[in-house]
Amino acid sequence: MILAVPKEIMPGENRVALTPDVVSKLIKKGFEIYVQKEAGLKAGFRDPEYESSGAVVVSDVKELFGKADVVLKVQRPLFNEELNQKETDLIKKGALLITFMYSLHYPDLAKECAEKGINVISMDAIPRITLAQKMDALSSQANIAGYKAVLMTANELGKIFPLMMTAAGTIHPAKVVIMGAGVAGLQALGTARRLGAIVEVSDIRPAVKEEVQSLGGRFIEVETDESLQDENGYAKEASPEFLEKQKQLIFKHVTEADIVITTALVPGKKAPILVTEEMVKNMRPGSVVLDMATEFGGNCEISEKGKTVKKYDVTIIGEPNLPSLVPTHASEMYARNLQALLEHMLDREGNFNLNLESEIIGKSIIVHNGEVVHERTNALLEN
Secondary structure, X not given: OEEEEOOOOOOOOOXXXXXXHHHHHHHHOOOEEEEEOOOOHHHOOOHHHHHHOOOEEEOOHHHHHHHOOEEEOOOOOOEEOOOXXXXXXXXXXXXXXXXXXXXXXXXXXXXXXXXOOOEEEEHHHOOOOHHHHHHOHHHHHHHHHHHHHHHHHHHHOOOOOOOEEEOOEEEOOOEEEEEOOOHHHHHHHHHHHHOOOEEEEEOOOHHHHHHHHHOOOEEEOOOOOOOOEOOOOOEOOOOHHXXXXXXXXXXXXXXXXXXXXXXXXXXXXXXXXXEOHHHHHOOOOOOEEEEOOHHHOOOEOOOOOOOEEEEOOEEEEOOOOHHHHOHHHHHHHHHHHHHHHHHHOEXXXXXXXXXXXXXXXXXXXXXXXXXXXXXXXXXHHHO
């Protein structure tokens, strides 16, 4: 079974799917591994490290894809301008692609893979169950994103975070508001608290209140009878009535904050608007907003994907790929997620087995044997 790791071609993507450490562990499990030349360089991993781990470093990307039984990527397949070909044209028929496909946002790409006979497992579809914790790449990358978000906003803010009592007077702590208490939001909360900020957190799921408080945050609670969490533990799309009630409550907290970090995503849906233009207008000059959801529409009404802009004297950061800004550790964590998934697919004799009866594989496989088998993706294609 040959695993291939190509260099990521999405602009701004610095991560790599496998690190040398994980390569050596997978080779011991019986896999053969081919890595494209300089695939890990932006993440701090050089070709000699891969070779020392037992991988074969390949210069020709067409040869790499042509050999692969399993292609391991971070980003979805794109058009390779250098070769003037789509990556989906390079993957051989019957091969398995494992990546962040986000098929609920890009259903046509899933259809294209089906037409070309490429099987696809999407890392964003890994179910949030105990058995799959080691494979939960969404969580591993969100952890990195939450940490980096705080550092980026702290760098833009013209104030320090902690309370400081000096001979020159007292400096009051910065106030941080975090929208969304998922993995990224909780990591942002923990990081901001360690830096000394006062942190308030808003989330549509009342169940996360205790987690927020255990990390030293104050929970901004919107009273509701709605169930706002799906069976997989992800936030569901809230009703317009709830969102309106939330905006009214949030307005006061946002406009008094030094920093607002938004992390709210709903699988397959446009990100909800949580910070309106009116809120930004009423924030203090010098405040900072970081919108972590710009890849899927954005939580801030006036953020711009991939840009840091200043509007109404407020700095708005629209960085869509925060984990890529911490590529070494992000790659290490993602590689371990892939390792756990690949080892899960080995049977007792050590043979690779794509078992659709497995709850993990059954829920995360998007395309199999020329068909889109993921129900929600199929529903989008039929509409």
